[in-house]
Amino acid sequence: MSTEKESKSASWVNDIIKMSPKYLIAFMLFSGVSLLLGNSQLGISLGLKESIDEYKVYLGIVFLASSCFLISHFIYWLYSILKFKIENKVRNKEMINRLxxxxxxxxxxxxxxxxxxxxxxxxxxxxxxxxxxxxxxxxxxxxxxxxxxxxxxxxxxxxxxxxxxxxxxxxxxxxxxxx
Missing domain, CATH: 1.10.10 (Arc Repressor Mutant, subunit A)
Incomplete structure (x- = not known):
């Protein structure tokens, strides 16, 4: 029974890790704006202050996690581009050497x-x-x-x-x- 629960938990975490950056941006913006609205006059006027205060810990976790995943996506994207350019340069050097x-x-x-x-x-x-x-x-x-x-x-x-x-x-x- 615990293995079934662990596999569901691992699947859920794995789904978040594989999430597209466009969804991560949406989660980051939603949670970040919600955290900012909780302490502002606009949040009070909209009647969101109590709800935001109640879920502030979760919103903070979502904001931090989505921000970290976005940063890791960006770093991986930079790594991919640099790797491609370096490999291309090495291949061209080998080609010219052979020529x-x-x-x-x-x-x-x-x-x-x-x-x-x-x-x-x-x-x-x-x-x-x-x-x-x-x-x-x-x-x-x-x-x-x-x-x-x-x-x-x-x-x-x-x-x-x-x-x-x-x-x-x-x-x-x-x-x-x-x-």
């Missing part, structure tokens, strides 16, 4: 995008090099429907395009660089 160390076949694939200004090219999905470039987010598959068999359209990541356009020497053959 500086391309093999000849990878150069041949990427050269088509940059030198011929192609937005999309057809590549085989089962090609290991294409899969690696996709894994590094240098390329991305632009459609899930093949052009026939194992051939799909691929696009170049905008960050990679900008970097390779500025550094076209990275796409030249080793023989061309010697002359």
């Amino acid at each position: 500086n160390n391309l093999n000849d076949y990878e150069k041949r694939i990427l050269r088509t995008f940059v030198l011929y200004n192609e937005r999309s090219i057809q590549l085989e999905i089962n090609d290991g090099t294409v899969a690696e470039l996709e894994l590094l987010r240098i390329l991305f598959r632009s459609a899930n429907i093949s052009s026939g068999g194992m051939i799909f359209p691929y696009n170049l990541n905008p960050v990679a395009r900008d970097y390779l356009t500025k550094n076209q020497n990275l796409l030249s053959d080793p023989i061309e660089r010697a002359f």
Whole structure:
């Protein structure tokens, strides 16, 4: 019997923790305004002073709890944004690092995008090099429907395009660089 009561209690607390910030704002505003009205002339005029005085402890608890949950939602939101920006920066750094160390076949694939200004090219999905470039987010598959068999359209990541356009020497053959 106690486990049933504990599960209901845990469920109730869990529901409050998962509550949307818009409801938490409403609870915080209602309880905060109620606490302020209890000591003001307006609260007395509206006839709310006695009710507010009776439930002041509960209103205070609701105000503090909703405020704390709102602050935690805000901190989590900031954390999510910062985490995304940091991960994106690390991924772009890894991508640029890899673009500086391309093999000849990878150069041949990427050269088509940059030198011929192609937005999309057809590549085989089962090609290991294409899969690696996709894994590094240098390329991305632009459609899930093949052009026939194992051939799909691929696009170049905008960050990679900008970097390779500025550094076209990275796409030249080793023989061309010697002359």
